[in-house]
Amino acid sequence: ADTGAGSGGDGGGSEGGSDNLTITFLPKNLGNPYFDTSSKGGKTAVEEIGGTFAEVGPAEATPDAQVSYINTATQQGVGALVVSANDPKAICDALNEARDAGVKVVTFDSDTNPDCRDLFINQADAEGIAKVQVDLIAEQIGGAGEIAVLSASANATNQNAWIDLMTEYLASDYPDITLVETVYGDDDDQTSFDKTAALLQTHPNLKGIISPTTVGIAAAARYLSTSDYKGTVALTGLGTPNQMREYVEDGTVTAFALWNPEELGYLSAYAAAALIQGDITGAEGDTFEAGDLGEYTVGADGTVLLGDPFEFNADNIGDFDF
Amino acid sequence: MTATTATATTRVIREHDRPLWHRVLLTREMAIIALLILVIVVAMSTVRGFGQPITLNYLLLDVAPILLIALPMALIMVTGEIDLSVGSMVGLASVVTGVLTQAGAPFEVAALAALAVGVVGGAVNGFLVTVVGLPSLAVTIGTLALFRGLAVGLLGTTAVTDFPEMWTALAKAKIAGTTIPYITVPFLILLVIFVVLLHFTPFGRGIYAIGLSKDAARFSGVHVERTKFILFVLAGVVAAFAGIFFTLRFGSARGDNATGLELQVIAAVVLGGVSVFGGRGQLHGVVAAVLLIGVLSSALRLANVTSDVINIITGGLLVASVVAASLLAWAQRLRARIPPSRLTASSAP
Amino acid sequence: MLDSVADQIDPLNGEDAPVAVEVENRSPADAALELHRVVKSFGPVVALRSGSLTLRSGSIHALIGENGAGKSTLVKIMAGLYRRDSGEFRLHGDDVDFTSTAQSKAAGIAVIYQEPTLFPDLSVTENIFMGRQPTSRIGRIDRKSMRQEVEQIFRRLGVSLDPDRITEGLSIADQQIIEIAKAISLDASVLIMDEPTAALSGVEVERLFAVARSLRDEGRAVLFISHRFDEVFALCDTVTVMRDGAYISTTPIAETTVDELVRQMVGRDVTELFPKQTVPVGGPLLEVTGLTSPGIFHDISFTVRAGEIVALAGLVGAGRSEVARAVFGVDAYREGEVRMLGETVPRHNPTHAMRAGLALVPEDRRKQGLVIESGVGSNITMAIRSRLAKFGLLTTGMENRAAKEWASRLEVKAHALDTVSSTLSGGNQQKVVLAKWLATNPRVLIIDEPTRGIDVGTKAEVHRLLSQLAGEGMGILMISSELPEVLGMADRVLVMREGRITAEIDRAEATSENVMFAATHATELHS
Amino acid sequence: MTTTSIQRSGLGKAMGGVGRAREFGILIALALVVIAATAKNPNFLFSADGWRDLLLTPSILVLVAVGQAIVIITRNVDLSVGSVMGLTAYLTGRLFIDIPGIPIVIVVIAAVAFGALLGLVNGALVAFAKVPAMVITLGTLYAYRGINVLWAGSDRVNASDMPKDFLGLGTAQLIGIPVLAIVALIVLAIAAWYMRNTRSGREYYAIGSDPAAAELYGLKVTRRLLTAFVLSGALAGLAGVFYAARYGSVSSQAGAGWELDAVGAAVIGGIAITGGVGSVWGAAIGAMLLMTINRALPILGIQDFWQRAVVGALIIGAIVLDRVLAVRQKRRLIEARDES
Ligand SMILES: Nc1ncnc2c1ncn2[C@@H]1O[C@H](COP(=O)(O)OP(=O)(O)OP(=O)(O)O)[C@@H](O)[C@H]1O
Ligand SMILES: Nc1ncnc2c1ncn2[C@@H]1O[C@H](COP(=O)(O)OP(=O)(O)OP(=O)(O)O)[C@@H](O)[C@H]1O
Numbered sequence A: 001a002d003t004g005a006g007s008g009g010d011g012g013g014s015e016g017g018s019d020n021l022t023i024t025f026l027p028k029n030l031g032n033p034y035f036d037t038s039s040k041g042g043k044t045a046v047e048e049i050g051g052t053f054a055e056v057g058p059a060e061a062t063p064d065a066q067v068s069y070i071n072t073a074t075q076q077g078v079g080a081l082v083v084s085a086n087d088p089k090a091i092c093d094a095l096n097e098a099r100d101a102g103v104k105v106v107t108f109d110s111d112t113n114p115d116c117r118d119l120f121i122n123q124a125d126a127e128g129i130a131k132v133q134v135d136l137i138a139e140q141i142g143g144a145g146e147i148a149v150l151s152a153s154a155n156a157t158n159q160n161a162w163i164d165l166m167t168e169y170l171a172s173d174y175p176d177i178t179l180v181e182t183v184y185g186d187d188d189d190q191t192s193f194d195k196t197a198a199l200l201q202t203h204p205n206l207k208g209i210i211s212p213t214t215v216g217i218a219a220a221a222r223y224l225s226t227s228d229y230k231g232t233v234a235l236t237g238l239g240t241p242n243q244m245r246e247y248v249e250d251g252t253v254t255a256f257a258l259w260n261p262e263e264l265g266y267l268s269a270y271a272a273a274a275l276i277q278g279d280i281t282g283a284e285g286d287t288f289e290a291g292d293l294g295e296y297t298v299g300a301d302g303t304v305l306l307g308d309p310f311e312f313n314a315d316n317i318g319d320f321d322f
Numbered sequence B: 001m002t003a004t005t006a007t008a009t010t011r012v013i014r015e016h017d018r019p020l021w022h023r024v025l026l027t028r029e030m031a032i033i034a035l036l037i038l039v040i041v042v043a044m045s046t047v048r049g050f051g052q053p054i055t056l057n058y059l060l061l062d063v064a065p066i067l068l069i070a071l072p073m074a075l076i077m078v079t080g081e082i083d084l085s086v087g088s089m090v091g092l093a094s095v096v097t098g099v100l101t102q103a104g105a106p107f108e109v110a111a112l113a114a115l116a117v118g119v120v121g122g123a124v125n126g127f128l129v130t131v132v133g134l135p136s137l138a139v140t141i142g143t144l145a146l147f148r149g150l151a152v153g154l155l156g157t158t159a160v161t162d163f164p165e166m167w168t169a170l171a172k173a174k175i176a177g178t179t180i181p182y183i184t185v186p187f188l189i190l191l192v193i194f195v196v197l198l199h200f201t202p203f204g205r206g207i208y209a210i211g212l213s214k215d216a217a218r219f220s221g222v223h224v225e226r227t228k229f230i231l232f233v234l235a236g237v238v239a240a241f242a243g244i245f246f247t248l249r250f251g252s253a254r255g256d257n258a259t260g261l262e263l264q265v266i267a268a269v270v271l272g273g274v275s276v277f278g279g280r281g282q283l284h285g286v287v288a289a290v291l292l293i294g295v296l297s298s299a300l301r302l303a304n305v306t307s308d309v310i311n312i313i314t315g316g317l318l319v320a321s322v323v324a325a326s327l328l329a330w331a332q333r334l335r336a337r338i339p340p341s342r343l344t345a346s347s348a349p
Numbered sequence C: 001m002l003d004s005v006a007d008q009i010d011p012l013n014g015e016d017a018p019v020a021v022e023v024e025n026r027s028p029a030d031a032a033l034e035l036h037r038v039v040k041s042f043g044p045v046v047a048l049r050s051g052s053l054t055l056r057s058g059s060i061h062a063l064i065g066e067n068g069a070g071k072s073t074l075v076k077i078m079a080g081l082y083r084r085d086s087g088e089f090r091l092h093g094d095d096v097d098f099t100s101t102a103q104s105k106a107a108g109i110a111v112i113y114q115e116p117t118l119f120p121d122l123s124v125t126e127n128i129f130m131g132r133q134p135t136s137r138i139g140r141i142d143r144k145s146m147r148q149e150v151e152q153i154f155r156r157l158g159v160s161l162d163p164d165r166i167t168e169g170l171s172i173a174d175q176q177i178i179e180i181a182k183a184i185s186l187d188a189s190v191l192i193m194d195e196p197t198a199a200l201s202g203v204e205v206e207r208l209f210a211v212a213r214s215l216r217d218e219g220r221a222v223l224f225i226s227h228r229f230d231e232v233f234a235l236c237d238t239v240t241v242m243r244d245g246a247y248i249s250t251t252p253i254a255e256t257t258v259d260e261l262v263r264q265m266v267g268r269d270v271t272e273l274f275p276k277q278t279v280p281v282g283g284p285l286l287e288v289t290g291l292t293s294p295g296i297f298h299d300i301s302f303t304v305r306a307g308e309i310v311a312l313a314g315l316v317g318a319g320r321s322e323v324a325r326a327v328f329g330v331d332a333y334r335e336g337e338v339r340m341l342g343e344t345v346p347r348h349n350p351t352h353a354m355r356a357g358l359a360l361v362p363e364d365r366r367k368q369g370l371v372i373e374s375g376v377g378s379n380i381t382m383a384i385r386s387r388l389a390k391f392g393l394l395t396t397g398m399e400n401r402a403a404k405e406w407a408s409r410l411e412v413k414a415h416a417l418d419t420v421s422s423t424l425s426g427g428n429q430q431k432v433v434l435a436k437w438l439a440t441n442p443r444v445l446i447i448d449e450p451t452r453g454i455d456v457g458t459k460a461e462v463h464r465l466l467s468q469l470a471g472e473g474m475g476i477l478m479i480s481s482e483l484p485e486v487l488g489m490a491d492r493v494l495v496m497r498e499g500r501i502t503a504e505i506d507r508a509e510a511t512s513e514n515v516m517f518a519a520t521h522a523t524e525l526h527s
Numbered sequence D: 001m002t003t004t005s006i007q008r009s010g011l012g013k014a015m016g017g018v019g020r021a022r023e024f025g026i027l028i029a030l031a032l033v034v035i036a037a038t039a040k041n042p043n044f045l046f047s048a049d050g051w052r053d054l055l056l057t058p059s060i061l062v063l064v065a066v067g068q069a070i071v072i073i074t075r076n077v078d079l080s081v082g083s084v085m086g087l088t089a090y091l092t093g094r095l096f097i098d099i100p101g102i103p104i105v106i107v108v109i110a111a112v113a114f115g116a117l118l119g120l121v122n123g124a125l126v127a128f129a130k131v132p133a134m135v136i137t138l139g140t141l142y143a144y145r146g147i148n149v150l151w152a153g154s155d156r157v158n159a160s161d162m163p164k165d166f167l168g169l170g171t172a173q174l175i176g177i178p179v180l181a182i183v184a185l186i187v188l189a190i191a192a193w194y195m196r197n198t199r200s201g202r203e204y205y206a207i208g209s210d211p212a213a214a215e216l217y218g219l220k221v222t223r224r225l226l227t228a229f230v231l232s233g234a235l236a237g238l239a240g241v242f243y244a245a246r247y248g249s250v251s252s253q254a255g256a257g258w259e260l261d262a263v264g265a266a267v268i269g270g271i272a273i274t275g276g277v278g279s280v281w282g283a284a285i286g287a288m289l290l291m292t293i294n295r296a297l298p299i300l301g302i303q304d305f306w307q308r309a310v311v312g313a314l315i316i317g318a319i320v321l322d323r324v325l326a327v328r329q330k331r332r333l334i335e336a337r338d339e340s
């Protein structure tokens, strides 16, 4: 790998495995605490394995900016690239080019089309994520009433998939709950904040908000905690304990969910290493050892499942720091 | 008029104030080109992986939209106007291409429609600036939001991803035997067109005249409004073309494609020596500046420098380049003891 | 004695010609301001080789010289805008070295620059008091007293401008009046006026003179720069002549004559200031009928024939320039028609007007006539750029060939074709504008204030040129605020007043009396 | 001559009227938006949150727009305000984290001073190096943001990191008016008074109206330019504090894109981009209008995705209307000369 992609290119399709344990993490964007935590896990894992860790990424979560970084990784001839995709299709070609040059590609958090990567490390299965959030909100609003969704950007793959599943699950299990609107805060504090304000004004009968994104739920909680709706409009979704601690303690939010992003990064790094070393190819049924997390098996479509989402509430939030 | 020659004595005026080498070499454009070469040489020898042929491919693909749009933008800025809506137009054209392809139109038709949208968008800007007489900065802040809003509104959460393989492949295809992407061909054609337009036609003389003095240009029979209108339309079309390229390259039409591109384009155009006050600038400087920024980011990325540092360096370079230019002018004035001329002081690039 | 000295030196003769001339009877005691052997160059251009000047309190001093003689440069040094390279500069006997205009202002020097320097978006009052508005103790501007003061100055100047109007859109004349008011309000001990009257007409000039005289009587020193000899003789006590950046002579006005001054200025004799030859008048070229633009001009009709010079006279603000601009298509008009050689010229389109054979030399050289920040060459070819192009393509080489030809035909004095036009003297700038339009080979030349701010020598050249062009069959419509020019040059005089043509007078009958009468009294003459 | 004087005088007064009418027109537009939204949903105005947000949401942009207005009046522009605001917002959070128990006043002063310093850098480059502000501030837009990202990394300041008292400022009210809005109003009033009634205030207009003439005139152009940028930076700094207090969480991207909002607000409010014309009141009303339109659209039933488009159309509509009215007024005045 010292000579760059040129030599990597030969190793392209070979199954033999290599010792190039350079693993680069490419989150959706930098400056996002969620990815900060996942990269931390990744770094721990890479150090355990004895490889070289790097984190690169654009300032803004757009696919075109991500492509430049994928290309760079290709040029550098890294061993594996661990990506959270800003678009399932737009970065595909770049990823495939990287794979052609011998780079193993692992997606985590947000997947691409299955044919553009070797593995997808799924934080929790989509149905599970959708279900836990809907169940939480249903419990908090008493199983009936209007709810709304505050999402990330309009094109976020994972968010959109969850919202679709939530809608189905609502229709089948909670017919009395209506999802009145989905708005997009673009994973920006201020936009999410202002969209929350607008939601509350536009729908005076709103009972609850689901925000399946860590930035969104924090901003929404901040607005709610300062408004008259505090305590009357429920809020749940996916958030990090550190950002939500304040609002759980002051009663704005009773419970929310998330997996451990640190573990997600950790697992992704181990999976990447396993691919590099040729222990697995990404085929269904492959198994690999993921350090402290134990053994994992590759499922259908080259997907590895981290586990079930975890529910945070006032009782347990004190135990976490990420 | 022959009689007027009666007074014509022997005095023949010289063509140039300064010697040729002075005029050609001591220019801002040349400084940028020199810097570009320097950065390439340094990157080749110190950044691992930069020397590969594929670098050129990635580099050109990355900067292609900026290169394309910088051409009409430079002309617009020479007239003293600005177009902030180009990034949004890239997005809108991308979405139009996507929506129509999705609706079953052949890709070629969709692309033509996107170009037409570019014409219309450019014409809207042009109309508001020239006929209604509004400042272009204000107008294009408005259309920046409008075009982006239309793009996002048309596609919502979806992204169109099925484009004909033939076209998406072409967008990334390399010219046989090289790593140069095909997009270079239309770019070079446009470059020739714009260079001729700006530097070798009466129209181009008008563009400079407008930038230096709108009144004087109008009194000389320059169609100030028409010229500006045409330039805005050109910017619209080229941005739309860049949008189609963008769509094909990533195989994905999204409402937020190329967000923020306008500032990158303007930064490059200014770095290339075009004065934001109008009347000054040349295209070789602009092209060199786009490449300079591209090469610099590419090399820095390869050296695992994070995006924020790259931004600082880009911003710093922009500031340094203009500050250096004005320091140089200041030093020259000091040597020659020329007072800061009232008019030139405000028109330094 | 002065004459002999002036005769001895010939500044045109190379750099090391002996230029130093002692100013006669220098007595610093009553000299308010003194400049001695001041040198100033701009890169390769030596604007001042040896400028000397002595202003005395209680006296009005004239400074005359050809275009580019260095008068304005001298003024700008006194104003602290430029710093001299060498030489002495004393104010009330003390050596001074200003580094900014604020300093000269504080030292009691008020300057009216050749080009008005107003803030177009601010009111007349604010323009006059900018930076030194009367304020209350907490620093609040006292608008009321500021306004009162302006009204007082305007009364003194006898003008009736609205103090609250923004200055945008004011005519050059009104702008000049504000400059004058500004300088007067400074209450300075030295007042310098660089061609203040260039844009003014008779009445305003008279008022300005009255003010200048009263300032003199208050014991202030006044410097007056002008190209009009009648004014110099009417107003000034002493006159200093400059030529090619060097001091030539200082004479009490009573002891000299126009011919003498002209000879010193130009270094040769100039005769025939207005050499309009009579040529047979041909058929009509330009026919304007019923041109109307509400609020600006009304029912303007006239004809310009081949070989004829038609003057459009009137007071400042009468709307003459607007008519010219409308005819040439720069401005729109609502009613009426413009025809060239019988063909209607489409309105509001200068290109069509040019194609029809019209050319317009506008009144504001720096803003309208020239792309002032652009080179001399590209300015000359600006109006013929499409014509020069081959297959739609145009190169600098093609431009330079044409520009060179026209620059030498009109004897433009510029360093090179790519010399920036703003560095040329006013007269040379005017020549560039003329070259630019003559290059289009027009049938009718409209020329607005052809000799504003131009020295006698160049002026005579311009007049000779106009006369010659008419002789070749060109029709010329000349707008001028200088009566002698109108009377000397025109075959026919149209007089405008408040947007209407109030009289049409033939050369034979035209006198200053009847032209002025038509310009100031509405209908009587017409009937 | 006397007759002309009367006409001109009339024209002058009326022209002044046009100037005032610009701000008035925007005010009317603002009122219309509020009325329409309230008619659709009374909560927009007549609920505690609605009333508060109406005043609170624009406050931050008002501050930035006032600074921007001063800079634009001098015929410059400050594109770095978004980045300055982001940096000072992060600084605010950082101070609370790193120096526990630090008095809020000190933090406010530090943030404002830091903003002023960043503005000084802009101003010095513009005034001394004589480089167009647009270029300089486009450069510092990137550079300041880069510094912010470098400094913050992926860290963000969360509500729990800041004292309750401080966060309380973000929503606290005094006699039914949010404190932040009151502060913004005070700042606005001072700025307006300063720009209108002091010598230095008027010099900003003079410089913007004709920079070359200002130089000839002997105005202290350099000092004024420096002050303008320092003011803009300081106000963006204050806005950064507001931002932290109001949104309670600050990432390295805080304030991204605000420069266009600030310029847009100033332009909508009748500040001529070519300098010399306009008032900070106008800019403030422009800011109110922009933010209020944003809030009103969802209520008026415009779908989320289309809101950007509507905002764009409204910006254009506002400036077109403004222009059409001004032109018509001017033409009427010229033609009125005939009648008198
Ligand atoms: N800023 C400048 N840069 C270069 N050359 C200059 C500059 N200003 C003046 N000059 C040159 O200096 C000479 C003197 O110019 P100046 O303006 O003093 O003449 P003037 O006597 O005032 O002429 P006019 O009667 O036309 O106003 C001219 O040759 C002019 O071209
Ligand atoms: N009654 C009026 N009220 C306000 N402005 C006026 C009035 N009359 C004329 N003006 C303005 O005064 C200016 C002078 O008009 P114009 O330039 O046509 O006069 P002119 O006769 O050509 O004088 P000059 O010799 O200065 O060129 C014009 O800009 C015009 O708009």
Ligand SMILES: [Mg+2]
Binding pocket: C071, C072, C073, C114, C194, C426
């Ligand atoms: Mg002069």
Ligand SMILES: [Mg+2]
Binding pocket: C320, C321, C322, C363, C448
């Ligand atoms: Mg005139």
